Amino acid sequence: MNALSPTERSTIRRGKKRAVADRGALHAVLDAGLICHLGFVADGAPVVLPTGYGREGDTLYVHGSTGAASLRAAAGGAEVCVTVTLLDGIVYSRAVFHFSVNYRSAVVHGRARAVTGRDEKLAALRVITNHLAPGSWEYAREPDQRELAATAVLALDLTEAAVKIRTGPPGDEQADLDRPTWAGVLPLRRSWGPPDPCPELPAGVPVPEHVTSRPGPG
Amino acid sequence: MNALSPTERSTIRRGKKRAVADRGALHAVLDAGLICHLGFVADGAPVVLPTGYGREGDTLYVHGSTGAASLRAAAGGAEVCVTVTLLDGIVYSRAVFHFSVNYRSAVVHGRARAVTGRDEKLAALRVITNHLAPGSWEYAREPDQRELAATAVLALDLTEAAVKIRTGPPGDEQADLDRPTWAGVLPLRRSWGPPDPCPELPAGVPVPEHVTSRPGPG
Numbered sequence: 001m002n003a004l005s006p007t008e009r010s011t012i013r014r015g016k017k018r019a020v021a022d023r024g025a026l027h028a029v030l031d032a033g034l035i036c037h038l039g040f041v042a043d044g045a046p047v048v049l050p051t052g053y054g055r056e057g058d059t060l061y062v063h064g065s066t067g068a069a070s071l072r073a074a075a076g077g078a079e080v081c082v083t084v085t086l087l088d089g090i091v092y093s094r095a096v097f098h099f100s101v102n103y104r105s106a107v108v109h110g111r112a113r114a115v116t117g118r119d120e121k122l123a124a125l126r127v128i129t130n131h132l133a134p135g136s137w138e139y140a141r142e143p144d145q146r147e148l149a150a151t152a153v154l155a156l157d158l159t160e161a162a163v164k165i166r167t168g169p170p171g172d173e174q175a176d177l178d179r180p181t182w183a184g185v186l187p188l189r190r191s192w193g194p195p196d197p198c199p200e201l202p203a204g205v206p207v208p209e210h211v212t213s214r215p216g217p218g
Numbered sequence: 219m220n221a222l223s224p225t226e227r228s229t230i231r232r233g234k235k236r237a238v239a240d241r242g243a244l245h246a247v248l249d250a251g252l253i254c255h256l257g258f259v260a261d262g263a264p265v266v267l268p269t270g271y272g273r274e275g276d277t278l279y280v281h282g283s284t285g286a287a288s289l290r291a292a293a294g295g296a297e298v299c300v301t302v303t304l305l306d307g308i309v310y311s312r313a314v315f316h317f318s319v320n321y322r323s324a325v326v327h328g329r330a331r332a333v334t335g336r337d338e339k340l341a342a343l344r345v346i347t348n349h350l351a352p353g354s355w356e357y358a359r360e361p362d363q364r365e366l367a368a369t370a371v372l373a374l375d376l377t378e379a380a381v382k383i384r385t386g387p388p389g390d391e392q393a394d395l396d397r398p399t400w401a402g403v404l405p406l407r408r409s410w411g412p413p414d415p416c417p418e419l420p421a422g423v424p425v426p427e428h429v430t431s432r433p434g435p436g
Contacts (some may be wrong), residue, residue, distance in 0.1 A: 034406075035305055035319065037255040039266035045297040046264050048257035050305075050323055079263035087253055087268075089411075092429060096347045096358045097365035101253065105268055129314045133404075140314045140399060147315035169416040181358060182423050186351075187411030188252075188435060193307075197402040198387040205400050211310060217406060 023058075026163045029106040030055045032218025033084035034132065038062055040080045053082065054124070054131030058158040060108055061115070061124040063151070082108045082156060086218060089188050093170035094181040100166065102185060108161040112154040124153045135210025190217040241276075244381045247324040248273045250436025251302035252350065256280055258298050271300065272342070272349030276376040278326060279333070279342040281369070300326045300374060304436060307405040311388035312397045318384065320403060326379040330372040342371045353428025408435040 036053045039046055052063040060082060084106045091100040115121050125148075126137040143151065170183045192214060195207050254271045257264055270281040278300060302324045309318040333339050343366075344355040361369065388401045410432060413425050 034308075035303065035321075037257075037266050037301055037303070039255075039257045039264035039299075041259055041262070041264050044259070045327065046257035046259050046266075046299045047325075047327075048255050048264075048266050048299045048301040049325065050301065050303040050321065052319070081257075081264045081266045083255055083266040083268065085253065085255070085268040089414075090252075090351050092351055092354060092358075092413075094359055095361070095365070096343065096355055097361045097369065099347055099351055099354060099358070101270070101350070103253075103268065107265075107267065109263065109265075125314065129317055132319070133308050133310055133317055136310060136317060137314055140310075140317070141312055141394060141397065143313070143315045147313070151315065169414075169418070172416075172418075176359060177418050178420060179359070180420065180423050182415070182426050182429065183419060184413050184415040184425075186413050186429060186432065189409045189411045191407045191409070193405030193407045195310075195402050195404050196307075196387075197400070198390075200387070200390075200395050201401060202396060202398065205398050207402075208400050211400065211404060214404065 022163075023158075025165070026106055026158065026161050027055065029086065029104045029163055029165075030060065030084055030158075031131075032086055032104065033106075034217060035084075036062065037083045037085075038080060039083070040078060052128050052132050053084075054127035054129075055158075056123075056127045060156045060158055061128050062112070062154040062156065063125070063128045077111050077113070080110065080112045080154070080156065087188050088167070089185045091166075091170050091185055092183055094172045094176040094179045094183050098170055098172050100170070102166050102168070102187075104163070104165045106161060106163050108156060108158060110156050110160055112156045115153040115155050118148065120155075121148060121151070121153055124155065125151065128153070133210075134214060135208070139208055139210060192216065240381075241376075243383070244324055244376065244379050245273065247304065247322045247381055247383075248278065248302055248376075249349075250304055250322065251324075252435060253302075254280065255301045255303075256298060257301070258296060270346050270350050271302075272345035272347075273376075274341075274345045278374045278376055279345050280330070280372040280374065281343070281346045295329050295331070298328065298330045298372070298374065305406050306385070307403045309384075309388050309403055310401055312390045312394040312399040312401050316388055316390050318388070320384050320386070320405075322381070322383045324379060324381050326374060326376055328374050328378050330374045333371040333373050336366070338373075339366060339369070339371055342373065343369065346371070351428075352432060353426070357426055357428060410434065 089102040307320040
């Protein structure tokens with residue numbers, strides 16, 4: 001099974017899985033994802049936590065609580081790794097060795113910077129909020145002083161980043177192609193379900209258009 | 219916005235996001251996920267890569283190529299962190315500070331052990347393959363000697379693991395509840411698309427039942 005390891009060479013040899021150098025592809029993967037996995041080192045050991053993020057230009061903003069040890073550690077200028085993965089399908093092959101997945105992933109390395117200035121913090125939170133829920137920053141109540149203080153934001157330059165994308169059919173060995181074994185891709189689809197209103201909503205508050213007409217998740 | 223940070227205390231206070239102690243919940247999240255994010259430390263810096271995995275009892279098997287530096291590093295008994303996250307919905311709140319996501323996540327810490335014995339390696343690859351594509355180990359061609367040698371498998375005990383689950387409506391402040399601001403959850407649904415056969419498939423090979431009747435992704 002050739003999973004997502006970036007140095008899995010047999011699949012790269014076949015050109016089905018590839019490292020993508022292009023910055024537009026990096027932006028596209030980051031923009032299509034909904035959450036990231038933030039990695040940092042705590043007491044010498046790796047920690048990987050899911051969290052929200054957003055991108056503006058070549059800056060990635062990552063969100064958290066000031067109470068989170070992760071964010072405190074990372075905000076001290078430590079190395080972090082932010083990975084965004086979109087799983088697009090399961091690749092069924094003739095040989096178990098060639099089982100794989102179709103996916104898009106972006107891996108960003110670097111030293112994070114804590115965003116502390118009020119203006120940049122508000123701007124970064126707008127980016128993160130509108131990434132998770134487009135149109136919401138302009139619609140919902142903005143953070144007050146206390147909320148802003150309780151929120152930690154990291155900024156990470158997209159200087160050192162890698163994109164890997166696998167698409168297409170299985171990469172079986174030539175010798176296996178005549179087997180009467182089904183092979184192909186089972187696509188994984190993502191969609192939004194119907195909005196589920198908060199039970200405490202006052203009567204008559206409509207679902208806003210930025211929710212009802214939100215484009216399907218990438 | 220209260221995202222996924224496990225120490226985001228305000229939401230825990232409200233009981234909507236919670237740490238789950240129960241081992242059954244840990245197993246359920248790991249079994250529902252499709253890929254994991256494997257974290258390790260390379261030259262002092264964190265690296266987070268998506269990869270395949272499977273669970274048997276309280277052992278997590280993680281897959282890779284022997285060519286992958288990640289797997290080589292992790293197989294040397296180094297600390298790793300394996301995180302599985304299922305995103306279930308976007309939580310739209312009255313205040314941007316309370317934007318969040320509904321999710322299930324499992325974070326496993328520990329020292330990985332390289333699986334080297336032929337029998338355990340085959341058993342582990344069966345677990346990983348049948349996690350990604352149930353029924354496929356029994357259907358597809360098993361690995362030959364060369365393929366087995368080219369595949370690295372790590373084993374990780376589920377001793378040190380945490381589960382976090384958030385469900386339910388937004389956790390807005392009491393003072394915001396009367397606002398004429400829509401709040402609720404936009405559920406994220408996952409489903410399988412129709413199987414897409416490999417173009418090189420011989421005529422007449424049917425899509426097997428373990429593919430056509432695969433239960434929906436968790």
